[in-house]
Amino acid sequence: MEPRSAAATGKDFPYTARTTCYIEVHKDGTVTHGNDRAAYERAVAGTSRLFAVWPGEWSSHLFAIDDLDEYAKAHGIKHDEERTGLKEHVHDVRWEPDSYANDSPRSPYISVDVTLDCGCEIHDRRTFAAQMKEQQGWDVATSGGWGSSGQPGGRKKYSLRVRRKSLAD
Numbered sequence: 001m002e003p004r005s006a007a008a009t010g011k012d013f014p015y016t017a018r019t020t021c022y023i024e025v026h027k028d029g030t031v032t033h034g035n036d037r038a039a040y041e042r043a044v045a046g047t048s049r050l051f052a053v054w055p056g057e058w059s060s061h062l063f064a065i066d067d068l069d070e071y072a073k074a075h076g077i078k079h080d081e082e083r084t085g086l087k088e089h090v091h092d093v094r095w096e097p098d099s100y101a102n103d104s105p106r107s108p109y110i111s112v113d114v115t116l117d118c119g120c121e122i123h124d125r126r127t128f129a130a131q132m133k134e135q136q137g138w139d140v141a142t143s144g145g146w147g148s149s150g151q152p153g154g155r156k157k158y159s160l161r162v163r164r165k166s167l168a169d
């Protein structure tokens with residue numbers, strides 16, 4: 001069976017779908033499973049090749065991961081501005097405690113309203129959390145609810161929960 005090209009399917013390829021299963025074929029013919037950063041680095045170095053099995057309703061298809069850049073962006077190995085809405089820069093962040101939130105004073109997290117004056121948008125909370133940890137030391141909660149509001153054409157306001165102590169200084 002000739003593998004199809006994942007690159008040819010473009011943005012529609014389900015890189016991160018739960019049902020997509022990755023196979024790494026090493027130079028010596030060994031076959032392993034997984035899609036971690038090390039596998040990506042081996043594939044870039046050319047010491048292995050990555051394939052994905054995309055199970056269909058009647059049969060499964062084998063795809064060659066021939067766009068490693070797209071693959072890395074989908075898995076968060078490489079930063080992707082388009083997917084995350086976030087530039088790789090120091091964000092211009094405005095924030096205030098959410099006055100409508102009913103946070104218990106004993107809760108380690110407080111709800112805050114965040115506006116990004118740099119023009120970025122948060123499409124991926126995990127990426128934003130990692131950036132804010134690095135830039136401001138914030139511990140942004142990556143589980144539980146979050147949301148955004150705003151007028152069309154205006155800046156969005158994001159409701160996030162941040163560990164109280166990490167906001168303090």
Ligand SMILES: [Zn+2]
Binds near residue numbers: 089090
């Ligand atoms: Zn920004």
